[in-house]
Amino acid sequence: YHAVIVDEAQDLSPVQLHLVSKLVEPSAGDMRGLTLLADPAQSIYYRGISWKEAGIEIRGRRTRVLTKNFRNTQPILEAAASILERCEDLKEENEFIAPESTDRLGPRPRLVFYQSEIGKLEFIRDTILRLCQRHEFRLGDIAILSRFKYDKTIKRKPLNELAAFLNEHDIPNTFYKNPQFDIFENNVKLITMHSAKGLEFPVVFLMGLEDYAMPFISSPETVEEDTRRDRKLLxxxxxxxxxxxxxxxxxxxxxxxxxxxxxxxxxxxxxxxAVVS
Structure with a gap:
């Protein structure tokens, strides 16, 4: 190919990236036909690529740094950025580029503490109804993200339980990877955090923020890597x-x-x- 464009390049391994580079015709000359779009702060699967190991020089005049954030309001962006301030690997590699807000105003993110599972579910239900009635959102504008589809620690399926609860209260919903899933359908979207990458919604609820789940440590040998991964996932x-x-x-x-x-x-x-006022 004369031109190859790779999105989410931060999640490619050096071997994968090297393979992609071979798709560019030699006549394109020293990778001029290869465009990589990457945000190291969103590398949520493993440490991700090492540009040097892959034999690609990303610094210099062919590099463009995009800093303007058009998705989030300023309050959401500032709260999210504070999570990454202790992400040492981004500092070490000098790869964290603080996004610039478009100065779009909005409500501060809500940090909601609950005492029981039923209290959490009722809060979600009441807030969805309030947002649709008072703030003129559609159900299709709302997504609920969970850390796990199946929580092995407590042996429960949080999204399935939520779906059943919403159905009891006549709030249409659908799972993201359901074969009949339609992003434009007017129902609440139920998604795992990993599957939500690349998507956006006007309203988002985050579940699965327990101490054992975020970060989820898979073994004593992977504490550092798991913590780094889940910090970025959040x-x-x-x-x-x-x-x-x-x-x-x-x-x-x-x-x-x-x-x-x-x-x-x-x-x-x-x-x-409390409910949204």
Missing amino acids: YVSMTRASEWLFMLCPKQRYSPFIRDDLDRSKVHVMEVE
């Missing part, structure tokens, strides 16, 4: 919201990212009994 999940963001946390056992890293001045803290 950042990606928060920035799926373009207008309203609700972060749902159990009152007693919630993520250290929320406890230690999130800038509380950038969010509005709520108890589960």
Whole structure:
């Protein structure tokens, strides 16, 4: 090919990237026909590419740094960015580029603490109805993201339980990877955090922010890597919201990212009994 464009390049391994580079015709000359779009802050699967290992020089006049953020309101962007301030690998590689807000105003993200699962579900239901009635959102504008499809720690399927609850209260919903899924259909979207990458919605609820789930440590040998991965995963999940963001946390056992890293001045803290006004 004369030109190859690769999106989400931060998640390619050096071998994959080297393979992609071979798709460019030699006549294009020293990779001039290869365009890579990458954000290291959104590398949510593993450490990701090493440009030098892949034999690609990304610095210099052929590099363009895009900093303007057009998706998120300023409050959402500032809260999400605070999660990454302790992401050491981005600092070490000098690869974190602080996004510039378009200065689009909006409500501060809501940090919602709940005492029980039913309290969490009722808050989601009531807030969805309030947003649609008072703020003129459609059900199709709303997505609910969960850390897991199946939570092995508590042996439950949080999205399935949520779907059943919403169905009981006549709130149409659909799973993202359902064969009949239609992004434009007017129903609430239920998605895992990993599957939400690349998507955006006016309203986003985040579930699965328990201390054992975010970060989820798969083994004692992978603590550092798992923590780094899930810190970025939370950042990606928060920035799926373009207008309203609700972060749902159990009152007693919630993520250290929320406890230690999130800038509380950038969010509005709520108890589960509260509703959107």
